[in-house]
Amino acid sequence: MMNWKYWSWQITRSIPLAICAAALLGTAGLFTLNAFTMAFTASTKIVLERPLDLSGTSIVQRTTAEVQHLQLLIHAMSTPSSETQPLTLFESKIETSRDKPTYLELTMTQPSASQAIDALQSLSHRIQEQSEAIQLKRENSSIAKFQARAKSTEITLTASRETLATHLDGKPDSSLEELRKTSAALRGRLLNSPSDMATNPNLAKLYTELEIAKGVYSDAHPKVRLIRTKIVRAQDEGNPEKINAIFRSSIVRQLELVDVAITNHVKFRTEEQRLTQHIETASTENRIANDNLSKALQAIHSNHIHLKVVDRAGLSGRDPIQVRTTLLALLFLCSMAAGLAVLAMRIKFDSRLRRPEDLYKKLGLTPFATLPDLGPSLG
Structure with a gap:
C-alpha cells in the first residue's frame, strides 16, 4: 500500500529545488531568445514587359537581353551611388525561360515588418527609375x-x-525668247542697211567671216564681236556719209547689249537648274535620313523594357512573432519538465533512511519497533 503521507512530504520538500531549476532554465532560455533579434523578411516580384517588333525576334535572344539588363540593375543597386547613401542589402533571383516572361524576385530582411515592406517598395521604385535612366542613356546614344x-x-x-x-x-525682266527675237531683228536691220560691199571687197570678206564665226561661236564670243567692229570700221571708211555710219554703229551696240543679256539669261537658267538639282538631292538625303531615324526610333520602342511590379511587397516565410511565441511555449514546457526531472531525481537518489522498509532494503535488518518524532522539546 502506497504511503501518501511519505510521498507528499517528499514532493513538498523537493518543490523549491524544482522551481529553482525551472526558473534557472527559463531565465537562460529568455536571455538566449533576447540575444537573437527578430527579423522580418519581405519579398516582391517584378516582371519585364516590352512589345514585340515585326521582325520576329526570337524569345531566346530577348531573354538574354533581359537577363543582362537585370544583372546590370542589380549591380547598380548593390553599389552605393554616393558616400551619404547607405549600401542596400537585398537578395535577388532571376526567373526566366523560353516560353514565359522574365521575373525578378527581390527579398529584404529588416528588424520590423513595416521597415522591411517600406524598404522593399523603395528598392522596387529605384530599380524602375534606374532601368528607365539606363535605357534612356543607351537609346539617346544609339540615335x-x-x-x-x-x-x-x-x-x-x-x-x-x-x-x-x-x-x-x-531673275531678268525679259524672257529669253524675247531677247532672241530682238537680236534677230537687229541683225536683220544691220544686214538690210546700206553698205559698200559691192565697192569694198574687204567688207564682203568680213561679212563672210562673220557668218562663218557665228556658225562656230556664240554671238557674245570675243571673235564675233571683233569681226563686227571691223565691219563697222570698214563701212565708215567706205561710206562717207557719217549718218549711215552712226546708225550702223548704234545697231551694233544694241546688238552687243542684247547678246550680253542673252548670255546672262542662259547663265541664270543654268544656275537655276543646278540649284534645283541640288535641292532635289538634299531633299532626297533628308527624306532618307528621316526614314532611318524613324526606323531607329521604332526599333528602340520595340526593344524598350518596362518593369512592372506584379506582386506587391509583403512578408514572406514564417512570422517571427509566431515563432517567438512558439519558442516561449516550448521554453515553458522544457522548464516544467526540467523541474519535474529535478524533483524525481532528488527523490530517487535520496540516500537517507526515512522509512522502516528502507532499513530492510538497504541493510537487510528487520526493525522490531519505531519511535515517533516527539519534536525538539523532548529530544
Whole structure:
C-alpha cells in the first residue's frame, strides 16, 4: 500500500529545488531568445514587359537581353551611388525561360515588418527609375548619329532653298525668247542697211567671216564681236556719209547689249537648274535620313523594357512573432519538465533512511519497533 503521507512530504520538500531549476532554465532560455533579434523578411516580384517588333525576334535572344539588363540593375543597386547613401542589402533571383516572361524576385530582411515592406517598395521604385535612366542613356546614344544626320540634311536643304530664292530674286525682266527675237531683228536691220560691199571687197570678206564665226561661236564670243567692229570700221571708211555710219554703229551696240543679256539669261537658267538639282538631292538625303531615324526610333520602342511590379511587397516565410511565441511555449514546457526531472531525481537518489522498509532494503535488518518524532522539546 502506497504511503501518501511519505510521498507528499517528499514532493513538498523537493518543490523549491524544482522551481529553482525551472526558473534557472527559463531565465537562460529568455536571455538566449533576447540575444537573437527578430527579423522580418519581405519579398516582391517584378516582371519585364516590352512589345514585340515585326521582325520576329526570337524569345531566346530577348531573354538574354533581359537577363543582362537585370544583372546590370542589380549591380547598380548593390553599389552605393554616393558616400551619404547607405549600401542596400537585398537578395535577388532571376526567373526566366523560353516560353514565359522574365521575373525578378527581390527579398529584404529588416528588424520590423513595416521597415522591411517600406524598404522593399523603395528598392522596387529605384530599380524602375534606374532601368528607365539606363535605357534612356543607351537609346539617346544609339540615335544620336541618326538625329545629327537628319539635322545636317535639314540645314543643307534649308540653305539650298534660301540660295535658290535669292537667285530667283535676280531673275531678268525679259524672257529669253524675247531677247532672241530682238537680236534677230537687229541683225536683220544691220544686214538690210546700206553698205559698200559691192565697192569694198574687204567688207564682203568680213561679212563672210562673220557668218562663218557665228556658225562656230556664240554671238557674245570675243571673235564675233571683233569681226563686227571691223565691219563697222570698214563701212565708215567706205561710206562717207557719217549718218549711215552712226546708225550702223548704234545697231551694233544694241546688238552687243542684247547678246550680253542673252548670255546672262542662259547663265541664270543654268544656275537655276543646278540649284534645283541640288535641292532635289538634299531633299532626297533628308527624306532618307528621316526614314532611318524613324526606323531607329521604332526599333528602340520595340526593344524598350518596362518593369512592372506584379506582386506587391509583403512578408514572406514564417512570422517571427509566431515563432517567438512558439519558442516561449516550448521554453515553458522544457522548464516544467526540467523541474519535474529535478524533483524525481532528488527523490530517487535520496540516500537517507526515512522509512522502516528502507532499513530492510538497504541493510537487510528487520526493525522490531519505531519511535515517533516527539519534536525538539523532548529530544
